[in-house]
Amino acid sequence: MIEVKNVIHQYKRDSEHQIMALNDISLTVQEGEFLVIIGHNGSGKSTLAKHFNSLLIPTSGEVLVDGMLTSDWDHVWDIRTRVGMVFQNPDNQLIATTVEEDVAFGPENLGLDPATIRSRVDEALDKVGMGGFQKREPHYLSGGQKQRVAIAGVIAMRPEYMVLDEPTAMLDPKGRREVMNTVRHLNKNEGLTIIHITHYMEEAIGADRVIVMEEGKKMLEGTPQEIFRQVELLKHLRMDVPPMAELAYRLQKKGLNIVGDVLTVDEMVSKLC
Ligand code: ADP
Ligand code: MG
Numbered sequence: 001m002i003e004v005k006n007v008i009h010q011y012k013r014d015s016e017h018q019i020m021a022l023n024d025i026s027l028t029v030q031e032g033e034f035l036v037i038i039g040h041n042g043s044g045k046s047t048l049a050k051h052f053n054s055l056l057i058p059t060s061g062e063v064l065v066d067g068m069l070t071s072d073w074d075h076v077w078d079i080r081t082r083v084g085m086v087f088q089n090p091d092n093q094l095i096a097t098t099v100e101e102d103v104a105f106g107p108e109n110l111g112l113d114p115a116t117i118r119s120r121v122d123e124a125l126d127k128v129g130m131g132g133f134q135k136r137e138p139h140y141l142s143g144g145q146k147q148r149v150a151i152a153g154v155i156a157m158r159p160e161y162m163v164l165d166e167p168t169a170m171l172d173p174k175g176r177r178e179v180m181n182t183v184r185h186l187n188k189n190e191g192l193t194i195i196h197i198t199h200y201m202e203e204a205i206g207a208d209r210v211i212v213m214e215e216g217k218k219m220l221e222g223t224p225q226e227i228f229r230q231v232e233l234l235k236h237l238r239m240d241v242p243p244m245a246e247l248a249y250r251l252q253k254k255g256l257n258i259v260g261d262v263l264t265v266d267e268m269v270s271k272l273c
Helices: 045-051 073-082 099-109 114-127 143-155 173-190 224-228 231-236 243-253 265-272
Strands: 002-012 018-029 034-038 060-065 083-086 161-165 193-197 209-214 217-222
Touching: 002 045, 018 045, 018 060, 018 217, 034 045, 045 161, 045 193, 060 073, 073 083, 083 143, 099 114, 099 143, 114 143, 114 173, 143 161, 143 173, 161 173, 173 193, 209 224, 217 224, 224 231, 231 243, 243 265
Parallel strands: 034 193, 034 209, 083 161, 161 193
Antiparallel strands: 002 018, 002 060, 209 217
16 A cells, blocks of 8 residues: 655755645555546646655655655665656666566566576566567667556566556557556556556546646546546646547537436447437
């Protein structure tokens, strides 16, 4: 479990001015959960993400990972092994000349023996659908493939939690689908706890829980159905809703009798036909 308790995070802009990036955030992430965090630019999502594995520590308040304080230096290594991070730009995350060297980087740092590293690398690549790409150069892969190699590098560390900060933002629709399918697979089939940050609302469909951030605060929290029901509030917060929720909202305004929540095309079809 990850517990965020009354966290305030201030960045220093200059000697006199502070930026309040997180303003009294509290939340809990349960094991096995698929949590999605949304919010417009500058709402504090990336700052929050970096608190989950001690890349940042709170100005006040506390973050606990499986009971360990992220501000306690004795635990930082353990916390970073438990909480893997995937960032937006795959090119900044892949550093080696072959895919397998890249994925091996983390396990090597754990001091594992070569045979164990080999099997972890192969296993991790299989789990992200990149088996057979061991000898390939990351440079020549598509964006979606690169991001899946980055994910393999994280899961080769056998983490409990994976935090993804807008991992699909730089990808084309195909790459986005590949990455989302991989992340969902790892959650459902491997039991990995996922904290997925995105500005694509449709990526929140199917999540166990959605948190909406606004100006460093947690504005809304609930199931995707509970969140996307609030079309007008989300628009007020300068956010979109998934296309089918938007369509249902407009049809309802036109007087069509659509009862209940609609998030997917299938749900829309069953309401209309
Ligand atoms: P998001 O990921 O939702 O776009 P961020 O967490 O990156 O939001 O930023 C939240 C606020 O903190 C913004 O006002 C941003 O300008 C500011 N900020 C982010 N990183 C830094 C930094 N390293 N130094 C100073 N201010 C920062
Ligand atoms: Mg961000």
